[in-house]
Amino acid sequence: MKGYVECLLQVMGDAASLNTFDKLFRSGKGPSWADRASDGAPRYSLHALFPVPEAIxxxxxxxxxxLWCGDFWGAPDDLVDMQVKRLLGKRYYRFYTPGGVPENVFLKASYDFPLLHLRLVGLGVDRGDLQNHSYHGGYYQGSFSPDGENPFAILREEMGFSA
Incomplete structure (x- = not known):
C-alpha cells in the first residue's frame, strides 16, 4: 500500500488482560469521521486505545x-487492513497506517494494560526504515531486531502472516 507503513504488533500476557485489550482495540468507537467499517466486521481502531478528544x-x-492524530498517535489517520492471530498468551496484529508508526498509541496502551508486554514493529514508507519498539507498564523498554537480511519479513513470518 503506497504511502502506508506496515506494522506488526505482538502483545503478550495473561489471558484475561489479552482478552480485555483485544475487546477494547476492536470496539472501534471513535468520532463519526473515523467510522469507516461498512461490512459489519469488528473494526479495530486506534481511537479505541487513544481517543481523539471531544473538542478536536x-x-x-x-x-x-x-493534525491531532499525527501529533499524538504518530500517524495522521487510523489503521487499515487489520489481521489478527490469537494464540495462548499472545496476540499478533498486522495492520497499515498512513505515513508513520503509531508508537504513542501503544505506549499509552502499555500504561493502561500494565500486565501486558507490547512490541510494535513498523516498516516505513521507504521500505527500509525498520522501527522496533517494546513497551511495558507505560515505559519504553528498548528495541531489538533479529539477524538476517530482511528482519521485518522474518518477524512477519514468525507471527504467521504471509508477505
Whole structure:
C-alpha cells in the first residue's frame, strides 16, 4: 500500500488482560469521521486505545483531527487492513497506517494494560526504515531486531502472516 507503513504488533500476557485489550482495540468507537467499517466486521481502531478528544472531534478531521492524530498517535489517520492471530498468551496484529508508526498509541496502551508486554514493529514508507519498539507498564523498554537480511519479513513470518 503506497504511502502506508506496515506494522506488526505482538502483545503478550495473561489471558484475561489479552482478552480485555483485544475487546477494547476492536470496539472501534471513535468520532463519526473515523467510522469507516461498512461490512459489519469488528473494526479495530486506534481511537479505541487513544481517543481523539471531544473538542478536536467537534472541529472535524480536515480542520484538526489529522493534525491531532499525527501529533499524538504518530500517524495522521487510523489503521487499515487489520489481521489478527490469537494464540495462548499472545496476540499478533498486522495492520497499515498512513505515513508513520503509531508508537504513542501503544505506549499509552502499555500504561493502561500494565500486565501486558507490547512490541510494535513498523516498516516505513521507504521500505527500509525498520522501527522496533517494546513497551511495558507505560515505559519504553528498548528495541531489538533479529539477524538476517530482511528482519521485518522474518518477524512477519514468525507471527504467521504471509508477505
Amino acid at each position: 472531534q467537534r472541529r472535524g478531521y480536515e480542520t484538526a483531527g489529522h
